[in-house]
Amino acid sequence: MGYYNPAEQVTNAYPFPFELREDQKRDVDALVDYERVGIFNGLGTGKTAVSTAIALHWGLDDLTDQIVILLPPILIRQWEQWLKNFDLGITIYQGTPTKRKQLSLDNDVILTSIGVWKNDFERFKTGLGDKRVTLIVDEAACVRSPATQNFKSIREFVELSDKRLILMTATPLGSVPTSCYGLIKLKSPTIYPSHRSFRVIVKSGVWDN
Structure with a gap:
């Protein structure tokens, strides 16, 4: 009888430039069966490798055909160099509005900033709406507040059919626990019926017990 080992399967199928650490393998094995994933480990723990493996x-598993990564512009080239290890077609989706209109949305991976994503959201929604897409949000602290357009655009996109989500940040919390509501709502949409109910639970001290 065989055994299910996702981390081993994916690293055998793709040329990772290094062997994943045991804790990274455990993260991959534990998270790969979820449609929405949060990776909130500290700095330097290898979130990029884990998210890529997932x-x-x-x-x-034929669950996704394309990866879209939202990230700060300063990290785009870093991600591009990393992804070149895997022989994937990569589109750097940036530049002027005129230049962006000329860029294809059909590549294996699209790298873009959250600002450009919001500006061109209708194009992303129309062009990728019927595709199986994994959306990775690096530095996902930008979606902590459900009142922001960052949060709203990502929620609208992942609610389309055949969409998967990976949220990554080393700083999910602000000064108070209630600041992480947006991350929780994106990862587990039904866990709290409202922001108010979430705040009541936090302020009741449940999290302190």
Whole structure:
């Protein structure tokens, strides 16, 4: 009888430039069966490798055809260099509005900033709406507040059919626990009926017990 080992499967299928650590393998194995994933480990723990392994494994399981990564502009080239290890077609979706209109949305991976994503959201929604897409949000603290357009655009997109989500940040919390509501709502949409109910639970001290 075989055994289910997603981390081993994906690293055998793709040329990772290094062997995943045991804790990274455990994260991949634990998270790969969820449609929405939060990776909130500290700095330097290898969130990029874990998120990549999960997304690529979803591809192996025929659950996703394309990856879109939202990230700060300063990290775009870093992600591009990382993804070149895997022989994937990559589109750097940035530049002027005129230049962006000329860029294809059909590549294996699209790298873009949250600002450009919001500006061109209708194009992303129309062009990718009927595709199986994994959306990775790096530095996902930008979606902590459900009142922001960052949060609203991502929620609207992942609520379309055949969409998967990976949220990554080393700083999910602000000064108070209630500041992480947006992250929780994106990852587990039905867990709290409202922001008010979430605040009541937090302020009741349940989290302190």
